[in-house]
Every structure is written in C-alpha cells, then in structure tokens.
Amino acid sequence: MDKSNESTITEFLLLGFGDLHNFKILVFTLILIVHVAALMANALVIVLVGVTPSLHSPMYFFLSQLSLCEILFTSNVVPTMLWLILVGGGPVSVARCISQLYFLAVPTVAQCLLLAAMSFDRYVAICRPLHYVTIMTFTHQLLIVTSCWSLGFIFSLFVYIFLSKLHFCGPNTINHVYCDIAPLLQLSCSSTSSVELATAVETFPVVLSPFMFIVATYISIIRTILHIPSTTGRHKAFSTCSSHLIIVCTYYGTLSSIYIVPPRDNSINLNKGLSVLYTLVTPLFNPLVYSLRNQDIINAIVKNLG
Structure with a gap:
C-alpha cells in the first residue's frame, strides 16, 4: 500500500501549445481579444433578451440560455x-483537472439539449402555429430550460464520479491545451472501463438523441414550408430557422471532429486547433450569427445602445 501511495500522481503537466518562441505575445493577445469579444457578445444577448420586451419570446429565451452556456464554457x-x-x-x-472536465461537460450537455429545444420551438411555430401560444407558455419554457440544466449537471456528475476513482501512477504529461477526457483515460493506471461505459451510455441521450430530434423536426419544418403557397411566406418561414441551422451544423460538426472521430498519432496539433475553434471561436460565432441575421436583435441593439 505504501508503495502504491508513493507512485500516485497528484498533478499533471499540461503542455499547451508548446514553445511559441517570438509568437507568444501575439498568440496570447489574439486569444484574449477573441475571448473578451465572445464574453461581451454573449452577455449582450442575455441583457438584450432580458430588457427588451420585443425579445420576450421562447426563441430568444432559449438563445439567452445558449449564450449562458457559451460564457460558462x-x-x-x-x-x-x-x-x-x-x-x-x-x-x-x-x-x-477532473473538476475542469466536469464544468466543461455541464454546459456541453445543456447546449445540446437547448439546441433541440430551439428546434422544437421552431417546429411548433411553423407546423403548429395555432397552438403555439398554448404550447410554448412561459411555464413550459422554464420547465424545458430547468430540465436542460439539471440533466447537464446530473449526466456530467456520473462521469465525474467515475473519473474521480481513477488511479494515476505513470506518465503525467498531457499534450493538450486543457484537461480533456481522452488524455486522462490514457494516463490512468487503473481500469477505465467504467468511465468509457458511462460515457458511451450517456452519448446517446445527451448528444445523439438531441441531434436526431433536430433532424426529425426540421424534416417536418421543411415539408411544411414547401407547402406554403407564397414565395415570401416560404422565405420568411425559413429565415426564422436559418440561424439555428447554422449554429447546429457548426456545433455538431466541431464536436464530432473532436470527440467522435478517432484521433491519430499525427493529428495532435490538428486536435488542438479544433479545440481552440470549439472553445474560443464558436462562442463568438453563435451570437454574431443571430445578431447579424436577426432584425429583432439588431433593432434591440440600436434601441438600447443608441
């Protein structure tokens, strides 16, 4: 037992980007600027939705929660x-390291579920417009959002508990820009089967199921839009969904590239680049997409800041 305690690792060595030489300050400045811009853009969305009566609708309420996910992440x-x-x-x-991974998982799970909630909102608005007011009440909105966040904390907690039971005694170097689940499992001296099983079991309800739900709702939405007689009506209906579709494609595309596609030995730098895109650029991209493509938000910005 004493020997085991002597070999137990209590800290990891994160390599980050390695030695950037003369580009250290430049890279630091660029990342800091994008990070601050992402925080400000998402905070602006949350404030605008809260103080602007014209944005007090389910779609923008879910959007503000999506921005909260981005800020936390x-x-x-x-x-x-x-x-x-x-x-x-x-x-x-x-x-x-394990705690950071937990607080990465919570907004990730919540965001997947919120994207599905936003697609359901668009489905009801376009395919069931006469029932929209009775279905998407504020009580139902709160219930949906509370469920998304609660499931985010609960599902992430299961993986956290299993990760906390892992034993680390060998190499302690993580060639990544933050603590992630794959490097941790590679460094574990104990069996990782429980963590892998929990992750695999949770992947379906928190990642694949919301994506399949989004696909199914948009199939119904597209069918309904195609039956709208006027070109203007079809364009208006599709424009309300385009921003959400762009964010879904970007989010799931990046997420699958990092966690679903098996990593290769020669793709460490590529994986780091995708991780930076996922954790830095995407949080800035989402509010910009909604702001630049949504006249209601543009009007709210002009009204409140002008």
Missing part, C-alpha cells in the same frame, strides 16, 4: 489556455 477553458501560453506549459492538480 469558454470561461472555464480560456484562462487555462492563456496561462499555458505565458508559462509554456505548467502543472495542474489531478483534482482540478
């Missing part, structure tokens, strides 16, 4: 990323 990752750039890689405790 990027705030958990980017400070570590910036610190690693300055120090050229540094130590992080095992407990902190």
Whole structure:
C-alpha cells in the first residue's frame, strides 16, 4: 500500500501549445481579444433578451440560455489556455483537472439539449402555429430550460464520479491545451472501463438523441414550408430557422471532429486547433450569427445602445 501511495500522481503537466518562441505575445493577445469579444457578445444577448420586451419570446429565451452556456464554457477553458501560453506549459492538480472536465461537460450537455429545444420551438411555430401560444407558455419554457440544466449537471456528475476513482501512477504529461477526457483515460493506471461505459451510455441521450430530434423536426419544418403557397411566406418561414441551422451544423460538426472521430498519432496539433475553434471561436460565432441575421436583435441593439 505504501508503495502504491508513493507512485500516485497528484498533478499533471499540461503542455499547451508548446514553445511559441517570438509568437507568444501575439498568440496570447489574439486569444484574449477573441475571448473578451465572445464574453461581451454573449452577455449582450442575455441583457438584450432580458430588457427588451420585443425579445420576450421562447426563441430568444432559449438563445439567452445558449449564450449562458457559451460564457460558462469558454470561461472555464480560456484562462487555462492563456496561462499555458505565458508559462509554456505548467502543472495542474489531478483534482482540478477532473473538476475542469466536469464544468466543461455541464454546459456541453445543456447546449445540446437547448439546441433541440430551439428546434422544437421552431417546429411548433411553423407546423403548429395555432397552438403555439398554448404550447410554448412561459411555464413550459422554464420547465424545458430547468430540465436542460439539471440533466447537464446530473449526466456530467456520473462521469465525474467515475473519473474521480481513477488511479494515476505513470506518465503525467498531457499534450493538450486543457484537461480533456481522452488524455486522462490514457494516463490512468487503473481500469477505465467504467468511465468509457458511462460515457458511451450517456452519448446517446445527451448528444445523439438531441441531434436526431433536430433532424426529425426540421424534416417536418421543411415539408411544411414547401407547402406554403407564397414565395415570401416560404422565405420568411425559413429565415426564422436559418440561424439555428447554422449554429447546429457548426456545433455538431466541431464536436464530432473532436470527440467522435478517432484521433491519430499525427493529428495532435490538428486536435488542438479544433479545440481552440470549439472553445474560443464558436462562442463568438453563435451570437454574431443571430445578431447579424436577426432584425429583432439588431433593432434591440440600436434601441438600447443608441
């Protein structure tokens, strides 16, 4: 037992981006600027939805929760990323690493479910317009949002518990820009079957099921739009869904590239780049898509800031 305790690892070495040489300050500045812009853009969406009566609708309420997910997600990752750039890689405790992974999983799960909720809102608005007011009441909105966040905390907690039971005694180097589940499993000296099983079981209800639900709702939405007699009506109906579709494609495309496609030994730098895109650029991209493609939000910005 004493020997086991002596070999137990209490901290990992995160390599980050490695030695950036003369580009350290440039990369640090660019990431910091994008991070601050993403925080401000998502915070602006939340404030606008809260103070603008014309935005008090289910679609914008879900959008504000999506922005909250982005703020929590990027705030958990980017400070570590910036610190690693300055120090050229540094130590992080095992407990902190696993905790960071937990608080990455919570908004990720919640975001998948919120995207499905937003597609359901569009489905009711286009395919069941006469029942929209009775279905999408504020009580139902709160119930949906509360369920999304609750499931995010619950599903993430199961994986966190199994990760906390892992034993680390060998190499402690993580060649990544933040703590992620794949490097942790590779460094574990104990069996990782429970973590892998929990992750595989949860993948269907929190990732695949929402995606399949989104696909099914949009098939119905497209069918309904095609039966609209006027070209203007079809264009108006589809324009209310286009921003959501762009975000769904971007989010699931990046997510599948990082976690679903098996990594290769020569794709470490590519995986780091995708992780930066997923944790830094996507949180800025989402509010910009809705702001630039939505006249209601543009009008709210002009009214409140002008």
